[in-house]
Amino acid sequence: MDRLINWMNVKFAPKLNKFTENVYVSSISEAIMVILPMILVGSLLTLFSILNDFISWLPDLSPITTFSFGLFGLFISFLTPYYIMDKKGYDKNKIIAGATGLSLFLMLLRPSITDEGHITFILERLGPSGMMNALIVGMFVGLVMGIFKRFSFFKKGSELPEFIIEWIDSLIPITFILLVGWLFNYQLQIDMFDVILGALEPLTLISQSFAGFVLINFILVFLYSFGMSPWVLMPILMPIWLQAINENSSLVGQGLDPVNINTFETFFSGWLGVGGLGATLPLVILLFFAKSTRLKAVGKTTLVPSLFNINEPIVYGAVAFNPILMIPFWINGLVSPIIVYIALNTGLVPIPSILFQLWYTPLGISTYIIAGITGLILLAIVLVIMFLIWFPFFKVYDKQEWEKEKKERR
Secondary structure, eight states, X not given: OHHHHHHIIIIIHHHHHHHXXXXXXXXXXXXXXXXXXXXXXXXXXXXXXXXXXXXXXXXXXXXXXXXXXXXXXXXXXXXXXXXXXXXXXXXXXXXXXXXXXXXXXXXXXXXXXXXTOOEEOOGGGGTGGGHHHHHHHHHHHHHHHHHHTTOOSSOTXXXXXXXXXXXXXXXXXXXXXXXXXXXXXXXXXXXXXXXXXXXXXXXXXXXXXXXXXXXXXXXXXXXXXXXXXXXXXXXXXXXXXXXXXXXXXXXXXXTOOOOOOOSHIIIIXXXXXXXXXXXOHHHHHHHTXXXXXXXXXXXXXXXXXXXXXXXXXXIIIIITTOHHHHHHHHHHHHHHHHHHXXXXXXXXXXXXXXXXXXXXXXXXXXXXXXXXXXXXXXXXXXXXXXXXXXXXXXXXXXXXXXHHHHHHHO
């Protein structure tokens, strides 16, 4: 265990940090984080829509979801190149880079334009289904704009106003970017949306498989146990999760059954994120019964955040880099998703099909909203198993800490 911890600290963590600090990766992360409120709007309206089942005269607020979460890809196409230019230090070009990303994204959606000037987009392509398309567009625009920023038509010290220089220097990269879009869309007749979806299909299929579902959860938990926030992988996972829940919702709307188990809702709102990623709420509750004064104090200070699925205090305060508690953390990261996947895949519990990314909703409430009574029964079963996994390791750690405290009192 000591050798593993040392390797993670010295070798692995620095390389992962280098990857996440890359301009393009960090820009995608920031763009997603900035736009998360638009997802939360859709989640809040999910709560409201539940009332529609009981109060028929309430208004239909689904258009609000359409013009918030339903335009997710559109927002990302602007924000990704915006943040790339920002992080490269080209502050004066970030707005035009964002606008160019928006323009290219819309062009590549292949809208139909009539002779009368009416333009029609396929709505789903503007939302989470088009998110990966938007990310690729954003990175391409950021790359091209960054390269051309190194060149200028004007020498330093030019008497022209700076904003005029910026305008003229932006003409070539913008023209080049849109020419590329024109070439693919209107000359080669390539539907980039379908191309990207086709290219990502193997990854999507793997992520929705039993092995993919369990592996993704374990990787997140494993990294977290070494103090690395699981949110570093959001640029990779969020497009998969958003597309999956969007497809589930669409299938249910057509009277079909949802098929995608690997969604944000499953991980953070339903059964696996009990008190936060890695199922740490049972540990927090067990700490209340600790003999160790320190561990009791940790339990008291971390209970309230844990009830709202915020577990950084308990992870960084007790679990991370602690060999005794890392092991049950990992075991839960494997056992819980296995049980959840089997229950959902066999139809014992309905697969989530409504957008609900209010991960901070207290335990049980979110589970009931996305899966009903059978979802709560599964949660109860998973909770019992989580407690059983944590318990022996908690006892060992508590005894160890208690012995230390007794020696300190002597």
